[in-house]
Amino acid sequence: MKSFEFAAPRTEAELLRLLSPIPGHTEVLAGGTDLVGLMKKMVVTPERVVNLMEVPSMRGITIRPDGAISIGATTALDEVLEHPYLASYSALLDALRGINSMQLQAQGTLGGEICQRPQCWFFRSGQGLLADRAGLVSQGQNEMQAILDNAGPAKFVSGSRTAPAIAVLNAEVRVIGPGEADEQWLPVAALFRTPRKEGERETVLLPNQVVTHIVLPPVGNLGSATYEVRQSEGPDYPLASAAAALRLEGGRVREARVTLGMVAPRPYASQEAKRALLGKSVSEETAVAAGLAAIRDAKPLAHNGYKVQLAKVAVKRAILEAASRAASSQPAVVA
């Protein structure tokens, strides 16, 4: 890896002063489970690494007066997994459990999990996010690539496993910077984008902006679930995933959100699946129909047609589990 300067700010203001506005000059470090590998491979080569782990305001889980739960971005994943405030946020817990690695759960942070870079071999071998600008992905080994929102040169899939869950749980993220007084609140979905131009990353964050908190509104009687299609019991990334959150009234769906993971360059919120559910009672048939609706716009590449089937099944299974939890309005039993 390239030599770099290491900075360890103690406050958010100090942190923002240490970040460069120039893309690639500085990188923020949380658990380091992703960044360190990227630096060793010199896929990213920052001049300065800014450690977030010693900024106390960014760490920990608190409950706000309105009942919302605020999670500091550098809170460890296993802390989130075990915290009593979060026991009803089943979709998030499902996703965290799916990581299947005590080491990653202990070392990784929620902010880092959301902001990790894509698990795309074109990107990780130095071809950038827009590897398909020269047709590298369309003509290449693309079986792990996107099946939705993949018309442009970005054909990677979003790396975060928790973002779909956090999205259906209607969370917002707090973003600070670039100025010391700058602060904004974004719905999780608005944090991500599919890059179209050189220099764009997979989030809307400027080089000198940072996610500091993830805030989950009260869960009430919302039932939620994440279903990941994983080939192995290890920490491998899923082949496709879906998170669903449903509120039932009189046995019918009054509120629904479905977001797919590992199928598009961003967590992919499916309006089609939502429409297929609203007003219906949830059965195997409605769940199957919502799965079909979710993949209606899928445009698989030469080698990833199987992901369409996996996405469809993930949506179906997430909906059935979410509905069963909504019906009982009970938190998932932690295995």
Place this chain on the structure above:
Amino acid sequence: MVEYYWPQREETTLIGKPVDRLDGLEKATGTAKYTYDVNLKDQLIAKALGCPHGHCRIKSIDTAAAEATPGVVHIELLREPGSEIEWEGELIAVVAADSEGAAVEGRSKIDVQYETLEVFTNDEDLEAAKEAGRTTRGGGKAETQREPGEEDDEDEFIEDEIKRLFGEAAHVIEGYYGIDAITHCCLEPHGSTVHWDNGRLIAYLSTQNVSGTDDGFARDLNLTADDVDVICEYIGGGFGSKFAADYWGIAAARISKQTGRPVKFMLDRDQELKLGGNRPSGYIKVKLGADENGVVQIWDSEHWGTGGANGGGVSHGVIPYVLSPPNYRRLATNIKVNAAQARAWRAPNHPQACAMSQTAYDDLAAQMGADSYDIFMRNLGSAQGAKPEVYAEEMKIAARLMDWKAKWHAHGKGPRDGSVVEGLGMALHTWGGTANNSSCQLKIYPDGSVQSFCGTQDLGTGTRTVCAQVVADTLGLSLDQVQVNIGRSTYPNSGASGGSTTVGGVSESHRRAAQDALMKLFDQVAGALEADAGDLEAVDGRIRIKGSPESSLSWKEACSRLGLKPLEVTASYQRGSGSPLSSSGVGGVQMAHVTVDTETGVVKMRKFVAVQDMGLIVNPKTAKSQIYGAAIMGIAYALFEQRKLDPATGAFVNAEMADYKLPRLGDTGQIIVELYEPDSERERGVIGLGEPPVISPGAAISNAVCNALGVRVPVLPLTPKRVLDALQQAGRV
């Protein structure tokens, strides 16, 4: 002349006992020093630049910026401008620096300009390979029971005879099967740490071939083998890929000589996967014909695949595998692709041959609506390698451990649990496992201590422990009274650990040395016991007269009669010389029980049973470990492992642990190992075990998946994509 023999089962104290491995604690606590752990004072770290293209020519190399990088001490070019490179990852230049960071940064600043050339990666598409001029003949053979007459044209006769046999067959199966190229993926990458000491090269090398690699270094560096000391106490995986110093090892020695500093040069993870070794792929079209009982009478196949840029592939000599009907024709074609050349992978040719053959036998059972177990059993008459009765007995044991009969259902006809179905599959395998050359020097000191010296290596299988068991048992001592020294090329020569030849070799040399030494010791102490040397025995730490145990000397007393000098003997075994201590030819049977989710294509292992013959078992505990490891390695290539080459660039895209999939403990299901050692097999002596248990898993798991689905997923690994594609083709999704 000492007559070499193994004691009877009931007479042994350590041989045949489940002894814990001697270095288990060192390994578990990290005090065992692997090559990767060796760091020498003032060492340079070397990192190499790999070629990013699958096929190209180097136009120019500019190292100026790299040389100017702080910390960079030395740069050596391994390839020159004008060189053609035929696979991605091939090393172009090495940067040696004061730190790993500086070496990597320096490497990133080497400016190489390439002219890219056309790549070919599709080893599964024989027609495309032929069109691209990428095929070579891989050989073939035809055998028929009826012989051609003097007047007959042989090819025509065989063609007609095959036609006739298929015409007579009650059942005919036409199938397509395959198995992708995989890599060795050693946890410890290839590499070494080297330094020079007064003109001698000291090489800490991660190697399966301690005694043989000094020659390799010497040849390339204009030395004699005596000028090279290769050391390997522990190795983090080799599997057939670590027999040589390799050009990167030679480069390390050269750079060390030029800079006057020790050099540590280990491959990066992606380089390990790209260059460190891979196993040839194989794809086969088979037609077989069987009689009304399902006994196969005729086999006709063509297979192809790749061993890399120079061609090569799976040998036709092991097709069809184990079950070899009286009439067959087989043809092999090799394909050249833009990938590094294959290296021996645990049981070369056999896992692929098994996966390409015994799947067809299982499809025969499926077509007949028969129990696969019965079809395999009925075909044992044609079994090769081990005796048919060994396979038959092992099948009975395996079936009992699997509860096969109770669980069996016809292919695709089992119960469903939602979208999940389950199935059973089995396969058979054989291997030679002849003992390799091995010499052992044994020293018994006047203070009673015992040391053995042998230039073998412990691949992690327990070689060190086995050597100690043999010596201590032979001398009537306990394990802690014997010190085993291995892992240095300055010790007496012992063969490379490849082809399941180590346990036989070291058992031979250590038993012989210990028997020879004991006879000499008996000569020295016979007078004191007023007995003939031939009437003495070494039992429980005493030398005593057979039949009169009250007349004895303690081991220490006996050794004190040696005088001032230790008693020294060196004993050798030459491969192929007849011996009562070792033999060859084993058989094994494996069975798999899987579940398959028909909606996601995910296959899960429920249970895996391995029954294995290996002649006389020196250590059942390490033997079982060896088989557990093989089962896991087999599950890995059956379900997960796959070298993925990018068709556009030739890049090996998944050459990282994150993308090169391996099973975790949760993926292996329950593994049951049964060692098969009746007297009839034990009396053959020691036979190697390394290769055989890794052969059958591919076919057994493929057969289990087929039994579950009623659809053959033709090519391993059986990934969700492959399972779904097969179900879709069968109109089942």
